[in-house]
Amino acid sequence: MPAGGQLRADQDDGAYRRMSDATVAAEGPRYDYRAAEPKWQAAWDARGCFRVADVPTDGKPKYYVLEMFPYPSGKIHMGHVRNYTLGDVVARYKRARGFAVLHPMGWDAFGLPAENAAIERGVHPGKWTWENIAAMRAELQRMGLSLDWSREFATCDPSYYVHQQRLFLDFLKQELVYRRESWVNWDPVDGTVLANEQVIDGRGWRSGAPVEKKQLAQWFFRITADAPELLAALDGLENWPERVRVMQANWIGRSEGARLRFALAAPEAGITEVEVYTTRPDTLFGMSFLAIAPEHPLAAAMAARDPAAAAFVAECRRMGTSEAVIEAAEKRGHDTGLRVAHPFIAGASYPVWIANFVLMEYGTGAIFGCPAHDQRDLEFARKYGLAVPPVVLPPGEDAARFQVGAKAFVDDGTIINSGFLDGLAAPAEAKRVAIAELERRGVGQGVVNWRLRDWGFSRQRYWGCPIPVIHCRSCGVVPVPAEQLPVVLPDDVDFSRPGKVLDHHPTWKHVACPTCGAAAERETDTLDTFVDSSWYFARFCSPHAAEVVDRAAVDHWLPVDQYIGGIEHAILHLLYARSFTRAMHKTGHLSIDEPFAALFTQGMVTHASFRAADGRWLSPDEVEMHGDGSAVEKAGGAAVQVGRIEKMSKSKRNTIDPGEIIDRYGADTARWFILSDNPPDRDMEWTEAGAVGAFRFTQRLFRLVESAPAAPSGLPAAWSVAARGLRRATHRAIGAVTEALESFSYNVAVARIYEFSNAIAEAERGDGGDAGLAWARFEALEAVARLVAPMMPHLAEEMYSRLHPGFEGVVADLPWLEADQSLAAAEMVTIAVQILGKLRGTVEVSPGADETSVLAAAAAEPHVERLLEGKRVIKRIYVPGRIVNFVIAG
RNA sequence: GCGAGAGUGGCGGAACGGUAGACGCAGUCGACUCAAAAUCGACCGACGCAAGUCAUGGGGGUUCGAAUCCCCCCUCUCGCACCA
Secondary structure, eight states, X not given: OOOOXXXXXXXXXXXXXXXXXXXXXXXXXXXXXXXXXXXXXXXXHHHTTTOOOSSOOSOOOEEEEEEOOOOOOSSOOHHHHHHHHHHHHHHHHHHHTTOEEEOOOOBOOOSHHHHHHHHHHOOOHHHHHHHHHHHHHHHHHHTTOOOXXXXXXXXXXXXXXXXXXHHHHHHHHTTSEEEEEEEEEEETTTTEEEOGGGEETTEETTTOOBOEEEEEEEEEEOGGGGHHHHHHGGGGOTBSOHHHXXXXXXXXXXXXXXXXXXXXXXXXTTEEEEEEEESOGGGGGGOOEEEEOTTSHHHHHHHHHOHHHHHHHHHHHTTOSOHHHHHHSOOOEEEEEEEEEOSSSTTOEEEEEEETTOOTTXXXXXXXXXXXXXXXXXXXHHHHTOOOOOOEEOTTOOTXXXXXXXXXXXXXXXXXXXXXXXXXEETHHHHXXXXXXXXXXXXXXXXXXXXXXXXXXXXXXXXXXXXXXXEETTTEEEEOOGGGOOOOOOSOOOOSSSSOHHHHOSSTTEEEOTTTOSEEEEXXXXXXXXXXXXXXXXXXXXXTOSSSOOHHHHHHHOSBSEEEEEGGGTTHHHHHHHHHHHHHHHXXXXXOSOSBSBEEEEOOEEEEEEEETTSOEEOGGGEEEOTTSOEEETTTOOEEEEEEEEEOOTTTTOOOOHHHHHHHHOHHHHHHHHHHSSOTTSOEEOOHHHHHHHHHHHHHHHHHHHTOOOOOSSOOSOOOHHHHHHHHHHHHHHHHHHHHHHTTXXXXXXXXXXXXXXXXXXXXXXXXXXXXXXXXXXXHHHHHHHHHTTTSHHHHHHHHHHHSTTOOSOXXXXXXXXXXXHHHSOSSEEEEEEETTEEEEEEEEOTTOOHHHHHHHHHHSHHHHHHHTTOOEEEEEEETTTEEEEEXXX
């Protein structure tokens, strides 16, 4: 899904030669990843290690690992490397743990970039996409991922989207999708609908023309029908990040409030009242104006007869449809001159404004303004000199003197200046009473409102899944009959004309109505690409099935046990997929409601950016770094400004090509560095030094194996202190790495392996014919090879095959190691001794020592003893195995 | 603007409320070498001769004890419905 990139460039392996030729010459045995990586990839492939059946019969517990599938931009980028490495660690680890692991890969292959390529370079979107897929597949395969490639598909392939069209028609039958008018960003020059990202400062990115809002008939997916269920079920998603659940809950946005009607003083174009939704009916007495959205029917009515109102509405139309733009814009309004009555205060009347910050899509498209207790209303009121009457008194304030300044008071308080509501607690109690009164008077009622809107998924684009309906003048919307599916995109298309490509096609849209046979037209909109990714995880279970899904396969494999992807998908993609799963349950395709049992969200990959004095962005390989952090341009030696570390992007030229890294250092090095740098849910910085460090470690591990003792034939007669120590390190490492892998703390797993390899190297130096230590070294080397296997699978195979020359199998098929707790146990523990919480010394005690003896030992520690002399100890805190704290008087 | 996160040495980070800085990178010194690379060893938060003091974005608080829990603030990042 992540976007970006273009066709791969020629790769330069000069840097690899620079760093390694000398190494090979001087160093002797050396791990040759260039030979080893393809060899082991072929071995896994030949054994079919990673293939599983749609409906397995081996009785193994199932585990479905899925990473968000990529958009085929043409090259993999570091974000992909990170994503797929994380998933591969999970997949390989779970396999070793005895699970049958489903780990598929495919392509999110429809989307705007292919059309941009068509427009800018005249290449057909399909050709462009399929070439990109071929290039990216080759790059991914070099990473040594434990994928079942037999399941690969691309969403732009009719063999995939035919099922999506069937799903659409199933949804249509059950009225889960429907058609209505909705606003879009319109580029009047290009005659096209613009995506939000194509609107730059209110103008079309290609034409530069001011963008307008325009209404079009569009298809919608009835996601709001599921809103209560989508919200409630978040509680059950215990293995999702808390923050994603909170973001989704806020997005769904359940609120309790009231709908109430304000009567207009005089009817306007037949409109006699304005309905408002509010979450704060308790503040109704603090009203100072009523505001409606520029798209509100009343605003349209005013615009029809008042040029000033029309001008203001037209201006708002040029703002685009993005909520971020609307809400960040300066609050502006137009006084219509209309007035409304107050539901509770007889005789009071308030002005009606059209305001640019009122959203037509939320509530009723109209609000009552209570500036004292809503920040946006306050800013608006201050700008236009409207009254700010306070009606909620903060605790401890004096009602006679309380004034609202620059900040609205939105917290709990007591109602004042509000007639029958006075003295009630706000908001809770006063809300109930106000709603009861609205209902008694018949002007409003308490309602639950949702922020979530139905998902408009029509797109006026070529490179997407055709919507399988036909518009007939007499029969209306007619589904394409099942036997005529798929509706395939035409290949002979013309991108040179403005407007919709499918609309312009000379023949494609002209068909006979399936019902009456009269001349009719195909729907020429296509589906949002989010639809493609809302059910692909289900298709992966039976990718070759003749029907949408094979029930036995999806019932076996779903839900996805571990889903991994970027935090940028925390809301939309995940919410759409959750809702689609429910819809597919309703239409009988699935038996589950939640598609992803566990979710992990990774951080971005960043890199320093470089800028020449004249402002040009420089790519990392045009820059030479110095030890003090300064940098110069390689060509010419001019000083370079080292800029911020930020997300890799083409515009800042701070991207690193994974293909080049794999050429220079191998896939295992890339995987190892990307795992070692930092916790996977945080942004990571790619550095050349870090990659080189990871490369050196692969060589170091290999050397340890090259100098390994021969495989021992039996247990030694005795265990020396050093041998016991190494075995302890081995079994502790097994335990610690396992724990770290289970909790996604891959950087910690890496650190434990570094520690472990340091212990092995130390033992190697100390091994002077100690049979017990040689035995322990062999055990340790075998362990380290198997512990690194999920992370550096090729190196692990190479190490293991050298330790066991006759071994015919692969590490990828071996079970995970179990730590022997009795060997891992410490012989002595260090207890920190504090006085008043400050560290004053440490004591060594045996793990079984009782409290009295530990306290005695702590008090006897020379430094502590001196400080305690003459002091009265009033409390002794003892945490076994950790600390002693003496609390002294005075 | 609204919603959600993050902030610990020169850098990435570790740390069930219990010895802050594991491990790695960079750096310094040494060994090996004609030399360099690679490798191996030692050192490596700040201040201080030392005892020690100060240190986890800033300011408060809870606790015997806070990077960790609570409140306020600052900075950066992600999302905001047609990018994927």
